[in-house]
Amino acid sequence: MTTVLVTGGGERLDEVSSAVKATGAEVVVVDNPDRLGEAVDGKTFDAYVQLPVAMTPGEGSVVAKVEQFLTQGMLSRFRAAATVLPTLAPNANVMLVGGQTNVDVDAPDDADARAAMLRVLAHALRAERAPERLTVRVADRSWTGEQIAAKVTGDPGESRTPTDDEEGIGRAYAEWRTEVVGLMRVEF
Template sequence: MSSIGLLSGSADRAQRLSQLLKDAGADPVIITDPAALPGDPGSDGLDFYIQLPVTIHPDGDTAVARVGSFLSAGLLARFSAVDRVLPVLAPGATVVLVSGNTPDEMSLPDDQQSRLALLHLLAHATRAELATKHVAVKVVSSRRSDQEIVHYALGGDDDAQTQRSPQERSGAATDYQDWRTEVMGLVGIDI
């Protein structure tokens, strides 16, 4: 049985990754329009989801407006895209978030570390939401090769010999849920 997965983001890179996934026996589907992402559970579920970055064309008359547009159309839109895919991920699936959204305007103020921190926040939120499904979530650099990204999507780790069993994933998921509960218990709301 082949792995079924979804790719979203950069159409050019998605095509290259799709071919490598097919060569590895997977059945990938490319969706470049976030509005077209599935939101309803399918019968089998997706075994992997690769979210690729895109080049953003920011709008606005001021630098502040253009940065806001860049974040809204790029990184923050990625949160909505993952949220739409959550219900269709199969237990034990893999989510690969590839960093690297870039503005097409090089003079735009940028803070790559902050953008990467937000992408890691998306990964943490995804892990928390899918902890009971034992879904693996990985943030990788856009500088990684297409072969490496495919390797991660199909369940590989940084070390090809290291494959986590479902029981190990279950323990990590429980640990994460306990941590999340503890942290959320520390939150106070001042009115």
């Protein structure tokens, strides 16, 4: 049986977890990032669906609200992925679902930047597992729960042999990871 971890918050959590259950998979749902570590401890997952987290707008300046959005929203997704990564089975399927928007309509928002951050997370996950094959997809908010469920519970890829191109990509990610880890100084 396929075991799928679904994390995030908001109304999409029930929709997606129900759709995954309907495929016959065992589903573990975590709606609180503070409980993620204990929820995944000692478990192995064939797939991971990371939905946006639910947030409540804070008080303060526009700069403070954007900082809250980044740290509690977008960047918390990187921390969650780092926690989950060791629990993913070889050849696991990962789906990073977009949709996190800034919690304050007065604060600036950049949908392209948010999507780019998810793509960076996807590349980092692949690189961390390279040369092993980890399938990571980024979906936008238009994907239905059924579409997400079909992608993560489909053929996990274990029954096929990687192509030369895929093996080359895995080596490239492994080299990229070595370069990133070997950086002595980075300026932002």
